[in-house]
Amino acid sequence: MLTVSGATVAFGRVQALDRIDLEVATGEVVAILGPSGCGKSTLLRAVAGLQPLDTGEVRWDGQDLAGLPVHRRDFGLMFQEHALFSHRDVAANVAFGLRMQKIDVSARRRRVREVLALVGLAGFEEREIATLSGGEAQRVALARSLAPKPQLLMLDEPLGSLDRPRREELTEELRSLLRGIGMTVLHVTHDHDEAFAVGDRVAVMQSGRIARIGTPADIWHDPRRAEVARFLGHANVVTVGESGAVPWGRLPAPAGPAVVRTDAFSRVDEPVPGADPVVSGTVADVRFRGDRFELTLRTDPGDVELVVRDPRRAAIGDRLSYAIAPARIASLEAYED
Amino acid sequence: MPAAARLVRGVAGALPVAAVGGFMALFFVWPIGGVIARGLGGTGPAAALGDVLGSGSHRSVIWFTVWQAAASTALTVAVALPAAGAMARLDFRGRRILRALATVPFVLPTVVVAAAFEGLFDRFGLAGGGAVNLRHTVWAILMAHVFFNYAVVLRTVGAHWAALDARVEDQARVLGASRLEVFRRVVLPRLAPSIAAASAIVFLFSFTSFGVVLVLGGPARATIETEIYRFAVVRLDLAAAAALAVVQLVAVVALVAVSNALERRRAVAEPVASPAAAPRRRGPGLVANLTLMAVILGLPVGVLVERSLSAGRSGGYTLRNYTAMAERVNLLPDTALAALGNSLMFAVPAAALALVVGGAATLAIMRAGSGGDRLIGRAFDIGLTLPLGTSAVTVGLGFLLVLNRGPIDIRTSVLVVPIAHAVVGIPFVVRTLVPMLRTVNPRTREAAAVLGASPRRVRREVDLRVAARGVAVGAGFAFAVSLGEFGATSFIPRRPETLTAPLALFRLLGTPGETLRGQAMALAVALMALTAVAVFVMDLWGDTRRGVF
Numbered sequence: 001m002l003t004v005s006g007a008t009v010a011f012g013r014v015q016a017l018d019r020i021d022l023e024v025a026t027g028e029v030v031a032i033l034g035p036s037g038c039g040k041s042t043l044l045r046a047v048a049g050l051q052p053l054d055t056g057e058v059r060w061d062g063q064d065l066a067g068l069p070v071h072r073r074d075f076g077l078m079f080q081e082h083a084l085f086s087h088r089d090v091a092a093n094v095a096f097g098l099r100m101q102k103i104d105v106s107a108r109r110r111r112v113r114e115v116l117a118l119v120g121l122a123g124f125e126e127r128e129i130a131t132l133s134g135g136e137a138q139r140v141a142l143a144r145s146l147a148p149k150p151q152l153l154m155l156d157e158p159l160g161s162l163d164r165p166r167r168e169e170l171t172e173e174l175r176s177l178l179r180g181i182g183m184t185v186l187h188v189t190h191d192h193d194e195a196f197a198v199g200d201r202v203a204v205m206q207s208g209r210i211a212r213i214g215t216p217a218d219i220w221h222d223p224r225r226a227e228v229a230r231f232l233g234h235a236n237v238v239t240v241g242e243s244g245a246v247p248w249g250r251l252p253a254p255a256g257p258a259v260v261r262t263d264a265f266s267r268v269d270e271p272v273p274g275a276d277p278v279v280s281g282t283v284a285d286v287r288f289r290g291d292r293f294e295l296t297l298r299t300d301p302g303d304v305e306l307v308v309r310d311p312r313r314a315a316i317g318d319r320l321s322y323a324i325a326p327a328r329i330a331s332l333e334a335y336e337d
Numbered sequence: 338m339p340a341a342a343r344l345v346r347g348v349a350g351a352l353p354v355a356a357v358g359g360f361m362a363l364f365f366v367w368p369i370g371g372v373i374a375r376g377l378g379g380t381g382p383a384a385a386l387g388d389v390l391g392s393g394s395h396r397s398v399i400w401f402t403v404w405q406a407a408a409s410t411a412l413t414v415a416v417a418l419p420a421a422g423a424m425a426r427l428d429f430r431g432r433r434i435l436r437a438l439a440t441v442p443f444v445l446p447t448v449v450v451a452a453a454f455e456g457l458f459d460r461f462g463l464a465g466g467g468a469v470n471l472r473h474t475v476w477a478i479l480m481a482h483v484f485f486n487y488a489v490v491l492r493t494v495g496a497h498w499a500a501l502d503a504r505v506e507d508q509a510r511v512l513g514a515s516r517l518e519v520f521r522r523v524v525l526p527r528l529a530p531s532i533a534a535a536s537a538i539v540f541l542f543s544f545t546s547f548g549v550v551l552v553l554g555g556p557a558r559a560t561i562e563t564e565i566y567r568f569a570v571v572r573l574d575l576a577a578a579a580a581l582a583v584v585q586l587v588a589v590v591a592l593v594a595v596s597n598a599l600e601r602r603r604a605v606a607e608p609v610a611s612p613a614a615a616p617r618r619r620g621p622g623l624v625a626n627l628t629l630m631a632v633i634l635g636l637p638v639g640v641l642v643e644r645s646l647s648a649g650r651s652g653g654y655t656l657r658n659y660t661a662m663a664e665r666v667n668l669l670p671d672t673a674l675a676a677l678g679n680s681l682m683f684a685v686p687a688a689a690l691a692l693v694v695g696g697a698a699t700l701a702i703m704r705a706g707s708g709g710d711r712l713i714g715r716a717f718d719i720g721l722t723l724p725l726g727t728s729a730v731t732v733g734l735g736f737l738l739v740l741n742r743g744p745i746d747i748r749t750s751v752l753v754v755p756i757a758h759a760v761v762g763i764p765f766v767v768r769t770l771v772p773m774l775r776t777v778n779p780r781t782r783e784a785a786a787v788l789g790a791s792p793r794r795v796r797r798e799v800d801l802r803v804a805a806r807g808v809a810v811g812a813g814f815a816f817a818v819s820l821g822e823f824g825a826t827s828f829i830p831r832r833p834e835t836l837t838a839p840l841a842l843f844r845l846l847g848t849p850g851e852t853l854r855g856q857a858m859a860l861a862v863a864l865m866a867l868t869a870v871a872v873f874v875m876d877l878w879g880d881t882r883r884g885v886f
Binding site: 048050069070071072073074075076077079081083084085086087088096097100101144145148 | 788791803
């Protein structure tokens with residue numbers, strides 16, 4: 001089990017890590033999600049031993065790793081830019097960690113074949129690094145990290161250099177691969193779809209701190225903090241006043257910031273008195289999203305823009321009313337940082 | 338690890354460092370220290386130095402040294418820049434071969450370059466007597482410096498240019514910029530770091546240029562470097578020579594510091610594009626570029642070969658000049674052929690020595706650079722790269738001043754020649770290896786460490802692999818440098834066993850007479866062929882695109 005406590009790293013005035021506490025249980029996949037520059041790569045480098053901590057500690061199974069140099073930690077780290085050994089072929093890249101463990105040639109060869117097959121590159125042993133496509137290089141880097149069976153595997157934006165379709169395909173592959181081998185994993189990404197797909201738990205990192213940690217569903221349904229909600233893509237972060245007052249009417253929520261999920265709205269042709277609260281407005285924009293439409297609704301009283309998910313067609317200028325499901329409203333902690 | 342084993346390993350690790358340090362102390366620090374002591378010594382503090390700076394003729398020599406170096410640099414950049422662009426951006430057959438060929442002038446012995454231009458002036462009646470006289474003028478020096486340094490700009494800037502993302506230029510074209518505007522506003526600003534780095538090197542080489550200036554400038558056109566030689570060897574005024582050498586040393590240290598800073602900026606600034614981002618294409622100007630290159634680089638070499646075969650005033654062509662190399666002339670203590678043999682024999686140990694010492698110095702520089710304290714690292718870097726700029730003549734003067742002292746008189750031993758050549762060659766090895774190793778992505782080293790490689794293992798598995806090609810290239814350079822070394826060797830007492838080909842060539846060139854001239858041209862061609870083969874082979878073998886040279 002990995003335990004990070006109070007980890008702090010400053011680069012000049014920039015606080016890259018600010019008292020980070022994090023636990024990763026053996027066999028668990030934790031995704032670190034955050035915008036670029038939030039300190040997530042620094043966290044991985046600190047755990048790997050490439051970045052000394054200013055204060056705080058990193059422990060593995062209770063043992064402090066402070067004095068243990070990088071190469072004795074038995075952790076794997078896959079870099080965003082892959083950092084493959086360009087002067088060796090694919091097999092030699094994958095075998096590198098095994099050679100460091102002094103594993104004999106035949107066992108090495110067997111393991112290389114096994115790992116290459118696992119990442120879908122069977123038969124690539126003798127390919128030169130320069131001839132690989134982006135996706136292939138990414139798989140070789142993954143295979144190289146997996147081959148020595150590290151106690152902890154860290155992936156830094158492993159799919160960062162790929163285009164969208166390949167990304168989605170490989171996210172799926174990576175997810176089933178990581179689950180299949182039961183490895184302990186720290187996976188860093190800026191893409192919440194990828195984090196939700198891969199992580200047993202997701203830690204949202206902002207400005208060197210972990211702003212929210214929990215299962216993907218927990219985090220999505222209850223982001224707790226406005227900046228987390230916005231980063232996850234929640235469009236409707238509203239401020240609720242005394243006794244549920246909002247610009248267009250009332251919400252069944254306590255005073256303070258709150259998220260109204262886009263799937264909280266259902267179109268009502270005639271408002272029913274005493275039922276769920278209703279909001280009315282004019283459609284300002286319509287975006288086609290395949291299985292649904294996404295509307296921008298300019299509210300009648302209040303003149304606020306809300307983003308609404310609606311399976312039914314609508315046109316700009318339509319006047320529509322929506323009921324809001326109270327269960328899909330999440331209150332946020334009203335704290336300024 | 339038990340304490341005893343650790344001690345043994347520590348000692349084993351320190352031994353090569355100590356050996357290399359000892360070599361540098363004995364054959365670099367001590368001689369240079371001797372030069373400085375002599376230059377600053379005399380009656381009263383800094384008396385000799387004061388004499389040098391106070392004398393009008395010395396001041397004009399210093400001024401000429403500076404301005405001819407600046408003019409050489411500006412001319413070389415102007416002439417070689419279009420060719421660098423053609424190499425980087427245009428697609429044509431034989432590009433690699435051409436790049437290798439264009440590098441040959443840079444490694445040609447300076448005396449051979451001088452011989453080629455003397456031959457050129459003879460051939461076209463520019464050596465006086467006609468309407469135009471280029472002999473013993475600054476123009477002769479400038480032309481030779483352009484010829485000599487062309488490859489520095491071509492390779493340094495060309496490699497950077499090829500790595501720049503061409504799509505940015507396409508973008509500018511789409512936005513309405515003309516070709517010329519794209520060059521001026523998009524290409525040139527991005528090339529600035531490598532142009533600056535190349536200029537610093539060309540300036541340094543022109544500033545410390547010796548053989549070319551001595552032969553082509555004649556007595557009228559002297560630089561600090563040739564004055565040191567004249568005072569030490571001809572006028573036997575060692576104090577004045579040493580004082581001039583101190584001036585030279587100070588200037589060179591400043592230049593090396595600037596060059597290092599530029600090099601570091603370049604390493605940071607240089608973006609590396611994927612091959613797809615810099616497609617080679619067919620474009621205009623290729624023919625003009627190749628023609629210009631052929632004239633600048635090919636003509637002196639072509640005329641040199643033609644002169645060596647010329648039968649002189651009687652007309653026609655003959656091999657007589659070549660067969661004459663096996664015959665004694667009164668001027669030389671041995672035959673020209675024997676001198677050529679001596680040069681080849683000295684070049685092997687000199688290259689080996691330069692490789693060992695230069696390799697160890699490179700390791701030290703890399704280690705200092707990766708250390709935590711940047712200030713100490715930088716100071717260490719300058720200290721170690723100082724020998725890079727020290728001129729061969731200063732090394733030769735240092736040997737002359739101090740090496741007859743000590744337990745054995747090394748100065749009169751034959752060994753002094755390969756040792757001096759190695760000292761001059763070491764910088765070339767270092768300057769080939771260091772940039773190569775700087776291209777290693779630090780992530781690659783970290784990846785190896787995470788996979789379980791100890792720091793020592795990382796050096797072996799990552800750095801040494803990358804350096805392997807550089808070692809071959811560095812060895813080739815050191816070999817070529819030894820073959821053509823003239824500055825330091827000219828201070829070594831003259832004996833038949835220490836007569837090298839460049840020394841023989843210098844003596845032959847300096848003496849009037851048609852037959853001696855012919856033999857000089859033949860010897861120059863032979864020396865050129867040997868160096869060219871060494872460099873050509875190494876260039877095709879090793880990939881030196883990222884090197885400084």
